Amino acid sequence: MTAPLLVFDSGVGGLSVLAPIRALLPGVPVVYAADNAGFPYGTKTEAEIASRVPALLGRLVERYRPRLVVIACNTASTIALAPVRAALDLPVVGTVPAIKPAAEASRSRVIGVLGTAATVRQPYVDRLSAEFAADCRVIRYGSSVLVDLAEAKLRGIAPDPAAIARELAGLLDQPDGDKLDTVALACTHFPLLAEELAAASPRPLTFVDGGRGIARRVAYLLSNTAPVLSSTPAQDHRAAPPASSRAVFTRPSPDVDALRPALHSYGLDEIDFL
Template identity: 70%
Template sequence: MSVPENAPLLFFDSGVGGLSILGPARETLPNAPIVYAADRAGFPYGTKSEAEIAARVPALLGRLVERYRPRLAVIACNTASTIALAAVRSALDIPVVGTVPAIKPAALQSKSRVIGVLGTDATVRQPYVDRLAAEHGADCIILRHGSAALVALAEAKLRGEPLDPAVARDALAGLFDQPGGDRMDVVVLACTHFPLVQPELEAASLRPLVFTHGGPGIARRIAYLTQGQSWPAARQEGIAVFTRLDPDVEALRPALMDYGLTRIEGL
């Protein structure tokens, strides 16, 4: 079945974290029409229960697909992906790409065989992470830490607000202070918000670390799943849609425009 060239790629997250996934995708497919959806009414996901997320995410994505008719959807959120990806795929009739912690590439890079996984509280406790660790890092010590404060820091950064360096220090301390943390050499940024504050994490680290996340790999996956499809001849105006419009959304406008999202709508 042919796909209309103006059919967009849909990116979905609780907030602005998915921009770290959108960025590499736009570099790979520069003329792709984009709809970026942020569930501000449900933000943050990392402190919610699995049942809340499992009920909320498929319903919202169903509404978004009905409105925007995308060719493909990306759940640009580790928490939502580790909990609701299977349910979303069964509910939608388009390809759905999830975002999962980049433990496989981290294990390939680690020399010390001690890897940190920095995510939300909801992500780091998921059995999905256990399976990734067993499959790709069986010979590694996998340290995990959840930080809701680091999610808030990323949102504040994109609103242009002053940042407290103690937030990044505390997040890394949650890994360094665990047994084996002194040998950790790679940190998986297992929340899509966290690559947005990678410079702050690097500045706060006690020593050099390798930080890795799933953005480039997801861009390659999107390109693979859409190969042979038609795209517009020129770069398109992107749409940012929010489940709640509030003053913080307007404060995000300059950052959204940096990612080509020039229109803001409510859902």
């Protein structure tokens, strides 16, 4: 029970994944790792991400000895999940665009995929669309602005409603955007702006993300594959008191100090640097 979960992202977006994991498994110690030295991932090339992420996760696993890794980043998952799994001898859970639940929720059969530029152009998105949304018109839009706004929000800076509206218009103003009724938030930063996105929308939209599904997958793997839990019932673990957890960043920065109140709200009271 002492080995932590390692939740990894380029920045604070993965906190939107950590929250449902915490809700489902409050007794699990967590190391939340943010690669702020490499932030943002969404504007990097596939080669840069495929090289950086497995190497960095290897260092983090060596240092913190987690029982399971969650790549709480759509960009890193769609590009580097396979090499990470090949490199690490422990379970690795990825984050992929929530196209399947978006298609299931849509009545108009026009759905949006709102992510980073690096994510929305991936063939993986093509495959998910073909498999789970073949009867839907799938509209994509990549935004780095929303990533920055989410980061700033957790540092205590209120997002500019006009900037949110402009980014959402990048999706809705495309052909058939007037019929779009459901949006897959394909960047873990974007659920942090869920209220702002809803307020900026010119009409009611359904926003979906994969956070709860990831939490359920983590709980399943811990209950069924993690040796450290082999003699501990899952329900006992879920009822345990909140565990001591920490955040780790890849470089010191004034922004890290500004994030301390937000990190505390997610149960991350200690900060390390890799």
